Amino acid sequence: GAVVSQHPSWVICKSGTSVKIECRSLDFQATTMFWYRQFPKQSLMLMATSNEGSKATYEQGVEKDKFLINHASLTLSTLTVTSAHPEDSSFYICSASPLPRGRGAGANVLTFGAGSRLTVL
Amino acid sequence: GQNIDQPTEMTATEGAIVQINCTYQTSGFNGLFWYQQHAGEAPTFLSYNVLDGLEEKGRFSSFLSRSKGYSYLLLKELQMKDSASYLCAVRRMLFQKLVFGTGTRLLVSP
Numbered sequence: 001g002a003v004v005s006q007h008p009s010w011v012i013c014k015s016g017t018s019v020k021i022e023c024r025s026l027d028f029q030a031t032t033m034f035w036y037r038q039f040p041k042q043s044l045m046l047m048a049t050s051n052e053g054s055k056a057t058y059e060q061g062v063e064k065d066k067f068l069i070n071h072a073s074l075t076l077s078t079l080t081v082t083s084a085h086p087e088d089s090s091f092y093i094c095s096a097s098p099l100p101r102g103r104g105a106g107a108n109v110l111t112f113g114a115g116s117r118l119t120v121l
Numbered sequence: 122g123q124n125i126d127q128p129t130e131m132t133a134t135e136g137a138i139v140q141i142n143c144t145y146q147t148s149g150f151n152g153l154f155w156y157q158q159h160a161g162e163a164p165t166f167l168s169y170n171v172l173d174g175l176e177e178k179g180r181f182s183s184f185l186s187r188s189k190g191y192s193y194l195l196l197k198e199l200q201m202k203d204s205a206s207y208l209c210a211v212r213r214m215l216f217q218k219l220v221f222g223t224g225t226r227l228l229v230s231p
Contacts, residue, residue: 043206043223044164110219
């Protein structure tokens, strides 16, 4: 089945620094990847849609200059949290699905990475 | 916009059956998904409905009524390992993105 790899799993950084999180589709190509954020005991909030070869599409209320997304290839998207602050501490999860194969491709299920827990001191 | 609502918490006993409801309001509906998430882990796919009716997969079943904007996930023969959060998610046709509901934390007790 489809596998999405996400690194790092854990990261602790000082306030004001930048942190990069990588999301890779290991056995399939993905023109689109999605980045979510999850606070404790809350559901997943979609942050942005990462599009290969073009600019990401951000959800309302998400600062594009703070959360930089780069989708340089069909298997890699990166999320950079710039000038991180303690309120950015969260669980960041990426997801992707294989390219649909023809009509009636069905569920086209999103597979999630294992997540990256960011703690900003 | 879209609203996707689920009960916050539910409790049930091992061996029992539990139904987790999800109501949604959205335009351009293109499928409803159920995911399971254990604490600190990524969500894992459980079930998918795009047409009205019941989809059964082992101990898990999911139902959809598009006219009512309603779905439920049915878990049978509950096991302790089923204690987790269950997330209902709606996909919109135009953008293919998945938007999640509030999530339901299920606690299964002996």
